[in-house]
Amino acid sequence: xxxxxxxGAYLGRSPNLNAQVCQNLYPVVDQQGGKSVLALFGVPGLxxxxxxxxxxxxxxxxxxxxxLGGLSSPQGSVMLLPSPATYRGYxxxxxxxxxxxxxxxxxxxxxxAINSFIHNPDSNTKGELDIGLFPLTIDGHIINxxxxxxxxxxxRRSNFTAxxxxxxxxxxxxxGNFIEVIKxxxxxxxxLTYSNGSTVHSSPFWMEAFDNGVIIIAYLGKVGLSTNxxxxxxxxxxxxxxxxxxNILETSGHFATPTLFKGSNNNLYISCIDTTxxxxxxxxxxxxxxxxxxxxxIIASFSGTAGIVCGCAxxxxxxxxxxxxxxxxxxxxxxxxxxxxxxxxxxxxxxTWRSISCMAVSGSALIACTKLTSDLFxxxxxxxxxxxxxxxxxxxxxxxxxxxxxxxxxxHSLRNNGSTFTYTYDGxxxxxxxxxxxxxxxxxxxxxxxxGRVAG
Amino acid sequence: MSEVRALQKMGSYLYxxxxxxxIRIATDMTQTNLGNIDTSAGIAWIRGDGANLSIVDSTKGxxxxxxxxxxxxxxxxxxxxxTYQDGYHxxxxxxxxxxxxxxxxxxxxxDPLDYATKEGATDNLRCVHSHNxxxxxxxxxxxxxxxxxxxxxxxxxxxxxxxxxxxKAARSVASDDVSVFWLDNNLRVRRGVGVxxxxxxxxxxxxxIYALTGHADAIGxxxxxxxxxxxxxxxxxxxxxxxxxxxxxxxxASGSGDNRHPAQCYAFFNDLxxxxxYNDGKIYYFNVNAYDNGGEMMRAIRAxxxxxxxxxxIFHGKLQIEFEGGVGGNAIxxxxxxxxxxxxxxxxxxxxxxxxxSHRAIWRKLGASRNRIYRVKVEDSVKKVITGASxxxxxxxx
Numbered sequence: 001x002x003x004x005x006x007x008g009a010y011l012g013r014s015p016n017l018n019a020q021v022c023q024n025l026y027p028v029v030d031q032q033g034g035k036s037v038l039a040l041f042g043v044p045g046l047x048x049x050x051x052x053x054x055x056x057x058x059x060x061x062x063x064x065x066x067x068l069g070g071l072s073s074p075q076g077s078v079m080l081l082p083s084p085a086t087y088r089g090y091x092x093x094x095x096x097x098x099x100x101x102x103x104x105x106x107x108x109x110x111x112x113a114i115n116s117f118i119h120n121p122d123s124n125t126k127g128e129l130d131i132g133l134f135p136l137t138i139d140g141h142i143i144n145x146x147x148x149x150x151x152x153x154x155x156r157r158s159n160f161t162a163x164x165x166x167x168x169x170x171x172x173x174x175x176g177n178f179i180e181v182i183k184x185x186x187x188x189x190x191x192l193t194y195s196n197g198s199t200v201h202s203s204p205f206w207m208e209a210f211d212n213g214v215i216i217i218a219y220l221g222k223v224g225l226s227t228n229x230x231x232x233x234x235x236x237x238x239x240x241x242x243x244x245x246x247n248i249l250e251t252s253g254h255f256a257t258p259t260l261f262k263g264s265n266n267n268l269y270i271s272c273i274d275t276t277x278x279x280x281x282x283x284x285x286x287x288x289x290x291x292x293x294x295x296x297x298i299i300a301s302f303s304g305t306a307g308i309v310c311g312c313a314x315x316x317x318x319x320x321x322x323x324x325x326x327x328x329x330x331x332x333x334x335x336x337x338x339x340x341x342x343x344x345x346x347x348x349x350x351x352t353w354r355s356i357s358c359m360a361v362s363g364s365a366l367i368a369c370t371k372l373t374s375d376l377f378x379x380x381x382x383x384x385x386x387x388x389x390x391x392x393x394x395x396x397x398x399x400x401x402x403x404x405x406x407x408x409x410x411x412h413s414l415r416n417n418g419s420t421f422t423y424t425y426d427g428x429x430x431x432x433x434x435x436x437x438x439x440x441x442x443x444x445x446x447x448x449x450x451x452g453r454v455a456g
Numbered sequence: 457m458s459e460v461r462a463l464q465k466m467g468s469y470l471y472x473x474x475x476x477x478x479i480r481i482a483t484d485m486t487q488t489n490l491g492n493i494d495t496s497a498g499i500a501w502i503r504g505d506g507a508n509l510s511i512v513d514s515t516k517g518x519x520x521x522x523x524x525x526x527x528x529x530x531x532x533x534x535x536x537x538x539t540y541q542d543g544y545h546x547x548x549x550x551x552x553x554x555x556x557x558x559x560x561x562x563x564x565x566x567d568p569l570d571y572a573t574k575e576g577a578t579d580n581l582r583c584v585h586s587h588n589x590x591x592x593x594x595x596x597x598x599x600x601x602x603x604x605x606x607x608x609x610x611x612x613x614x615x616x617x618x619x620x621x622x623x624k625a626a627r628s629v630a631s632d633d634v635s636v637f638w639l640d641n642n643l644r645v646r647r648g649v650g651v652x653x654x655x656x657x658x659x660x661x662x663x664x665i666y667a668l669t670g671h672a673d674a675i676g677x678x679x680x681x682x683x684x685x686x687x688x689x690x691x692x693x694x695x696x697x698x699x700x701x702x703x704x705x706x707x708x709a710s711g712s713g714d715n716r717h718p719a720q721c722y723a724f725f726n727d728l729x730x731x732x733x734y735n736d737g738k739i740y741y742f743n744v745n746a747y748d749n750g751g752e753m754m755r756a757i758r759a760x761x762x763x764x765x766x767x768x769x770i771f772h773g774k775l776q777i778e779f780e781g782g783v784g785g786n787a788i789x790x791x792x793x794x795x796x797x798x799x800x801x802x803x804x805x806x807x808x809x810x811x812x813x814s815h816r817a818i819w820r821k822l823g824a825s826r827n828r829i830y831r832v833k834v835e836d837s838v839k840k841v842i843t844g845a846s847x848x849x850x851x852x853x854x
Contacts, residue, residue: 003830005760005777005845020660020796021759021831022706023714025840026684029702042756042840043697043708044681045746046718049730050485050739052460052474 005040206260208268208290215240216290218260218270231258231272231282235290248284248293255282263313264362264418269342271299271309271320281309281322283342296342300334312361312416318342319366319391323355333370335359335391348391354381357412362419364388365442367397369412369423384414384423386443397443398423459497460732460739462511463723466504470725473500474737478511478524481739483726491524499627499673503540510545510563512538517547519563530556530568537626541586542604548584548593555584555593557611572609576600576618583626587636590614592648594623597641601651617651625674628689632678632700637687639665639674645689645698656698661705668692677722679729681742690716690734710749714757718749747837756840759796759831769852772822777832778844781808781815785836793825807838824852 025040209215215236230253233246253276260270268286270293273279281299286292299320311320316339323333333353336345350356352372359368366387373381384398413424421439423446437446458475465471470481476496480488493500493511500513509520510527512535517527529535529547536550545558547566553574559565574581577598585592591602591611601617604610622641623629629638636648637656643665645657657665665671668691676689678700685700688708695708695717708717718740719731728741733750740750748754763770777787785807790799808815834840 003760003763003775003845003847005758005830005832005842020761020829021757022704023709023757024706024754025756025758025842026697026699026706027702027704029704037702037704038843040758040840040842042747042834043706043754044729044742044744045754045837046731046740046749047743047746048738048750049728049741050481050487052458052472052477052479052487052737052739 206258208260208262210266210289212289213238214289216260216268216286218258231255231270231284233270233290233293246290246293248295257308259309259311261311261313263315263318265313265315267313267341269311269313269318269320271311273309273322279303281320281336283320285342297344299336299342299345300347302334308357310356310358312359312366314361314363317361317390319359319361320345321356321359321368323353323357323371335368337391350394357382358414360414360416360421362416362421362442364390366391367414367416367421367423367443368394369414370394382412384437384443384446397439398437398446458737459735460720460737461498461500461513462502463721463725463730463732463739464502464504464509465723465725466506466509470723470730471502471504471509472732472739473502473511474732478502478509478518478520481725490520493518493524499675501538503538503545505540505543505545505561505563507561508563510538510540510547510558512547514550517563519545521564525564527563528566530566530571536581537583537585539584539586539591541589541591542610544610546584546586546591548581551580553579553581553595555581557609570609572602572611574598574600576613577620579622582623583629583638585629585631585636587631587648588633592629592636594626594629594638597622599623599648599653601648614651619648619651619653621646621653624671625691628674628676630676630678630687632680632685632687635700637676637678637689637698639671639676639689639691643671645687645696647687647700656703657696658705661696664694665691665696668694675720677719677731679722679724679742681729682744688717688719688722690720692716695719710754711752712755714755718752747839753835754837756834757831758842759829760845761829762795763828763830763847763849764826765851767826769824769826769854770828771824771850771852772828772847773850774818774820774848775822775830776816776818776846777842778846779807779817780839780841780843782811782813783807783839784810785834785838787817788833788835789819790831790833791822791825792829792831793827795827796829799831802833807834 022040024043026043027037028039028041029037206219207215207217213236217234219232219234231248233248234243235246236243248270253274256273256275258270258272260268262268266289268290270284270286272282274282278301280301283296283299284293285296286294300322302322309320309322311318313319318338318341319335320337321333321335333350333356335348335350335356337348338345350370353370354373355371357369357371359366361367367384368387368391369382369384371381372383383396385394386397387394413422415422419440419442421443423437423439436449438449439446458477461473461475463470463472468483471490472479472481473493476492476494478490478493480490482488493513493516495513495515498514500511503510507521511518511520512527514536515534517529517535517538518524519527531549531552531554533552534550535547537548539546543560545563546555547558548555554571555574556566556568556571558570559567574593574595577595579596579598581593581595583592583594585594589604591604593600593602597620599619599622600613601619602611602613603617605612624639624641624643629636631637634649636653638646638648640646640655644655644662645665646653647656648654670692674689674691676687678685678687680686683701687698687700689696689698693716697706697708698704699706709715710718716734718733718736720734721732723730730739730741732739738750763772775789777789779787786804787807788802788804790802792799803819805817805819806815807817830845832842
């Protein structure tokens with residue numbers, strides 16, 4: 001007798017409903033709509049098509065070779081575009097890297113620190129580093145973020161318990177400092193350690209890198225104005241895998257606000273304020289990717305309030321500037337330039353400025369962010385100005401929105417990579433705390449870029 | 457592991473919501489992360505208008521127009537569903553009978569006054585669903601079918617576009633080329649065409665659905681493959697599939713525990729029937745030449761209807777199940793003489809080694825019974841086709 005094995009399921013008589021099963025088999029009939037079942041066919045299986053990337057749990061998001069995405073990491077991988085977020089934060093710096101890619105660091109306000117942000121102006125794609133990736137405390141901050149080289153891309157973050165950052169940093173780096181290295185699409189986090197293996201705890205630092213895997217960072221060896229500090233340099237020649245500590249100034253002093261910058265000829269320069277006895281601006285040069293350093297003449301000595309120094313360089317000229325970003329009563333900013341590798345310096349005084357926060361140079365365009373009045377926290381006091389005569393005269397280039405609150409004097413950043421300049425400051429405008437501008441015409445015009453975040 | 461919560465094709469890209477991450481997938485399979493939404497699991501929709509995406513989960517709305525951003529929803533509550541029709545992104549408000557429409561082709565812009573109410577009955581709206589340019593408003597206990605009339609508020613209810621049946625699970629609603637399918641508020645599966653609907657689940661399917669929990673989270677999708685149309689509905693750990701071509705039901709299961717089918721959502725992209733996995737963050741495709749689910753066992757089970765003859769004792773001499781031979785693998789037979797309450801020991805025979813096309817799967821000396829259900833299983837990753845079965849049996853007198 002033929003038994004109804006291939007017939008329709010879940011239709012006919014069954015003493016126990018659970019007995020009738022047609023699992024992973026489906027009836028095929030004699031014709032469309034027919035009921036004469038010819039066979040039971042196995043249902044199709046599933047073949048893998050794509051492992052989807054995921055941002056779950058916090059994720060690294062950086063780029064390589066001018067493309068966002070496609071990265072993996074031991075922590076779980078990949079880049080993200082700006083997520084809607086209720087966080088607010090403060091831009092700390094920008095760094096335009098190869099191919100116009102821009103990295104911005106953002107420190108978070110309450111309730112949680114947030115990210116480093118990356119922008120490719122060419123493709124208008126944007127990505128971010130999500131600090132939630134790591135088992136850090138909620139006070140973790142990315143202090144500086146750098147697009148250091150095309151391969152790898154390096155960003156730096158550190159974890160601090162303090163929630164503010166200034167040029168006069170008094171942060172306690174209790175949990176160490178980290179960088180992230182992206183090589184061949186793999187993101188790894190490196191904990192910076194001294195040669196003896198102990199973890200580097202420091203104030204925020206500066207970073208430069210080269211395509212051959214050399215990474216240089218400079219920072220204060222100790223933190224706090226009340227203690228003696230030394231300027232330290234760490235150097236890696238293997239994409240951050242191992243580090244060598246270089247004490248460029250062996251004697252302890254009372255140093256502050258180191259700045260590290262690279263000329264377009266790949267020379268490296270460090271300058272800082274030394275207040276050990278009198279206020280002096282120190283200066284070091286390296287012409288071998290940071291392996292060795294030469295201390296040059298003291299650029300200047302001065303009295304009064306010690307402000308930050310900032311610097312920039314093209315092929316022929318090094319600029320170091322000093323003002324008093326903090327002091328409402330200070331007057332004047334001082335730009336020094338050298339065309340003989342820092343052996344001699346020429347002073348240009350900008351008498352109408354109260355301070356200079358940062359500057360960048362490309363070709364004949366020298367761009368500076370200045371404060372024009374004694375009011376520290378009024379946006380209209382700040383200007384981005386451009387000089388085409390080597391810093392002798394400046395003209396307005398970008399006026400920050402007058403209806404914004406902030407910015408704070410220590411959170412300006414001007415960087416450039418070739419003809420691409422970026423300028424950021426933290427200030428509230430249209431509900432967004434982060435203001436970020438890009439200029440590709442030597443500061444003649446600026447484009448405001450949204451990072452896509454929502455103020456909270 | 458993450459849940460692939462939604463798939464949506466727009467233009468030449470496929471968009472996926474994997475956990476919290478919105479991803480754009482090109483035809484060459486390169487992925488671009490577009491950002492994260494706030495939730496990483498649960499009900500979600502993606503819809504596109506050709507240029508912009510809208511995304512809705514159970515808490516918020518988002519749009520993507522080059523950057524992923526929040527939708528400022530035009531109501532204070534939470535959304536309950538999302539659909540798209542005629543340039544409008546359409547969102548229903550949870551615990552309400554209202555649905556709202558966006559500005560034309562602009563999911564970033566919503567006027568709080570651009571709403572309408574499913575007003576034929578007082579039940580809340582469970583889901584909005586566009587089907588063949590008809591807007592289905594599926595409520596908790598009734599539904600209405602609207603159309604784009606071109607008025608100031610463009611959607612209007614059809615004359616007679618009211619059905620006195622509701623929807624149990626918003627994500628159970630799915631369309632093929634003709635019909636809308638959904639799990640109704642009486643826990644039956646329905647098929648709607650025009651402004652009519654009919655039950656397609658059989659009483660036995662209804663019984664099995666009723667025995668489950670988690671009906672409100674049921675999720676379904678439709679697809680066509682090899683001449684068959686399927687509506688696949690997963691409720692809790694059980695997956696039911698209605699073959700819209702033959703109108704027969706079957707179930708799909710995966711893994712040694714015969715758990716739910718992994719597919720959570722569906723899109724046809726790159727000429728493949730793609731599905732998102734419910735918990736491993738991967739996209740798979742239905743492959744008629746694959747005999748497992750990404751390496752996970754896909755046990756085929758067939759328990760036939762009862763063999764009986766007026767409750768007389770039947771002596772079972774030989775059972776032959778006609779498999780397509782020569783594919784390898786084994787068939788495992790057991791039977792129940794008490795209506796499926798208990799089962800015999802399993803008896804395994806070969807379907808036929810690869811290339812042994814004439815091999816027959818035969819079991820002999822099967823004892824006697826008044827009322828027997830045979831059940832056969834194939835657990836191997838081999839092709840499974842059953843073309844018939846025959847039993848040599850003798851009817852006794854007692």
